Every structure is written in C-alpha cells, then in structure tokens.
Amino acid sequence: MEVSRVATSAFSPLEKVAPKASQGNDFAEKLWQALEEVNNLQKEADAAILDVALGKEENLHRAIIALERANLALGLAVQVRNKVIEAYQEIMRMQV
C-alpha cells in the first residue's frame, strides 16, 4: 500500500511540467521571442543595405537607421546574456 502511494506522487510533478511549458509565459519562451526579434532586426538591416546596393532604395538614412537599430538590439541582447551568465555564476559559486 505504501509503495503505490510513493509511485503516484513521483509521477505527478512530471505531468505538471508538460502543460506549463506550452502556456507561453515561460521565461525561456520570452527569451526566445526576444532573440527572434533581434534576429529579425538583423535581417531587416541586411535587406535595407541590399536594397541600397541594388538601387531600390533612394533614402540612404533608412538603411543606416536599420543598422543602428540592429546594433542596439544586439547590444541589449548581449547585456541580458551577460546578466544571466553573471547570475548563473553567482549561484554556482555558492557554498553548499
């Protein structure tokens, strides 16, 4: 009797984890979305430069601004990454 109770309690946390990940407010998912946005800005900058080079775009400043945007977004992503790594290392240094 005791054994079956242990078995059910051991399985229930696993079942709880699965729906939580698909809810969408997971930190990992948010981070992924942010990275996706940074990637999109890089692609936009790339396309803008290509348009200028191909002569499709007469406004040079649009390409330069797209580049600046991509640059700043990447800087922000790198800063977030630095903070995450910092926090991780802080935890790993903790004496147990």
Next chain:
Amino acid sequence: MKIFRSFDISASALTAERLRLSVIATNIANAETTRTPQGGPYRRKEVVFVPRENGGVEVAAIQEDTTTPPRMVYDPGHPDANSEGFVAYPNVSVVNEMVDLLAATRAYEANVAALNATKSMLTSSLNIGR
C-alpha cells in the same frame, strides 16, 4: 520595438527633408524652363509638411506656387515670346531657392543630431550598472 519610436520620428523627418531637397533641386533645374506640357512657364513647387498621427512628419502634398507671377523678359527672338515680344520665365528666384536649400540641409542635420542623441541615450542606458 517601442524603444525605437524616436528613431522612426527622426527617420520620417529625414525622408521629408530629402524630398524637400529634391523639390528645391527641381526648382533650380527648371529656373529657365519656358515651356511645360500644361502650357506656360514652369511654376515653382513647394512641399507641404503635416504632422504624422503617431509622431513624426510627412509630406502632404507638393504644391505649385500660383500666386507669384512669372518673370516677364523682353526677348522677341525667343521661340516662346508672346505677341508683344515678352517671354514668361518661371517664378523661381534662384537666390530664394538657395536659401531654402541651406535651410533644408540644416534641418536634415538637426534631425541627424536628434537621432544621434537618441542613439547615445540608448547606448548609455545599456551601460547602466557596469
């Protein structure tokens, strides 16, 4: 992203100033044009700026200056001279256009300065806590 809102505002102004510069260049290029498809001499064009709803500026229209009369020059030998020997030249004053050209260039520079200020603000906010 919302943090790039002021970038978009400055970018709209840069686009508008570039268009204004093109119109001024057209005016200077056609300062001596006496014949147009509509008939009569070329008329000075001017851009009309309107504010955009979510910040920034845009060009509402490029309008012709119809109030200033054309410049009449006596030149009976000219193919476009009228029965009295006068030729109607465009109402473009090259001196005024040069002043507008300078103003447009400076306005462009001012918007670039605003854009750079935004950029350095964002960059220094990335340095918070470092």
